[in-house]
Amino acid sequence: MPAPPPDARSFTATVSAVVACGTDGVLLSVRPPQPLPPLRAARFFMLRREDGASPAIPRPFSLYRQADDELVFLVKVTGRGTRALAACEAGSKLRVIGPLGNGWPDLDGDGGPWVMLAGGIGSAPFFMAIEQALSGLGAAPALAAENLCLLYGASTAGFLYDLERFEELGVRVLVATDDGSRGFRGNVCELLEREWEAGGLPRDVRLLACGPDPMLHAVERLARARELSCWLSLEELMGCGVGICNGCPVPTRPEGPLGAWPNAKCCVEGPVFSTEEISL
Ligand SMILES: Cc1cc2nc3c(=O)[nH]c(=O)nc-3n(C[C@H](O)[C@H](O)[C@H](O)COP(=O)(O)OP(=O)(O)OC[C@H]3O[C@@H](n4cnc5c(N)ncnc54)[C@H](O)[C@@H]3O)c2cc1C
Ligand code: FES
Incomplete structure (x- = not known):
């Protein structure tokens, strides 16, 4: 348990x-x-x-x-x-x-660059992730800024919270809004596709994502279609936060590392899950 x-x-x-x-x-x-x-x-x-x-x-x-x-x-x-x-x-x-919870995996330098996909308030877990990756906090050594890229999307510019501070962190920050009020017009998945087509990012990126449910579903589909490593930070409704109330089930993949039990608890086994572990 x-x-x-x-x-x-x-x-x-x-x-x-x-x-x-x-x-x-x-x-x-x-x-x-x-x-x-x-x-x-x-x-x-x-x-x-x-x-x-x-x-x-x-x-x-x-x-x-x-x-x-x-x-x-x-x-x-x-x-x-x-x-x-x-x-x-x-x-x-x-x-x-x-x-509470597990946090992002170590952002190591042993693969493709890390691309962080943030949707609106889903940017919250990324600020420290960038700071820590650049400074080497945790088990992984410090990463060079070119190994990190933040794609920050929202429906409109007013929901790009604290954007200027993100831009001051020293990594590449690309912005997308549904209404075109700032940056690329469209969502972060479309922005990622555009970057791939333009050669701005390699194909073998590793994805971290946090945002509204429709965005996370789209990121999961994209990661599976492209066979990319991907971690999602889920914002399930929670009652207790400590594993008691069963109020935060997340469907697991029977063939995945969490085993045959149909649900994981977002609060104690997440909120970060790899797409190997769960299927939204
Ligand atoms: C691990 C985790 C981290 C989170 N981090 C942040 C954060 O950094 N900043 C932040 O602003 N919010 C964050 N959230 C979401 C936040 O917890 C909810 O917005 C909050 O619980 C809403 O409470 P409320 O009483 O204001 O709204 P409620 O009255 O409880 O709900 C208002 C409306 O929002 C909907 N709602 C409530 N919670 C969620 C949710 N989690 N996902 C989708 N819809 C929801 C309800 O269904 C309802 O329609 C996080 C959630 C989780 C699980
Ligand atoms: S919020 Fe109570 S079990 Fe997860």
Whole structure:
């Protein structure tokens, strides 16, 4: 039975800043009672306010950045829980459970370049992934910037959260919007196809993707059709985040490394899965 990670804790953290980001998002900085060691990108935390303004069930959020003993989350307001978090002020207290989940695999230099496909708020787990790959945090040695490329898509420019900061990281960032308000007109899969045709990227890229369900389905199809290595960070609805409620099933591939059991738990076996393991 998969269990939550051994470093997961429940603690009270203090909000230090809430800064508007994009059309409907905020950067929420919180200070835990003790600094946390460097955490792998794409791990997540369950968050809720302690003053009763949040729903009783905490909500999951990828760790966006970790700096100066603070944890920063990029939160898109979609409903009651995210609205309550976005309405926090400096000094607000949050109940935090984490770090949870597995995070991205080591971004090694033993294959084709890594192409990160981000859809809207799905960019959240990529900021630290790029920072860590360039600095060599984790088991893999530092990667040169040319081994990384971020394809950042959204329906419209206002949902390209914190784009300027991504562009300052020093890797190639290509932008796509459905309405053409910024960058390539179309989605990130179409942008990747265009890059292949133009010779801007080799064919043997390795894919990491996070974004809305239709985008992840399209990325999975593309990866299978091209026989590419691919990892997806899933944003399933979650109840507990620690493997108890069975609220986050993900269909597994019977012939894949997770075995014949029909579902994995996104919270404890993910949120990152390779397309060898699951089939959306
Ligand atoms: C591992 C993980 C990491 C995540 N990281 C982030 C992040 O970094 N930033 C961020 O803004 N959000 C992230 N999410 C999604 C976030 O948890 C949801 O947006 C949040 O739970 C919505 O809560 P709410 O109370 O505001 O909305 P609700 O009232 O619960 O829902 C509002 C609407 O959004 C839909 N909805 C809620 N959750 C999801 C979801 N996960 N996927 C698709 N539709 C959903 C509901 O069905 C409903 O229609 C992540 C989710 C997971 C599982
Ligand atoms: S969210 Fe409860 S088991 Fe995954």
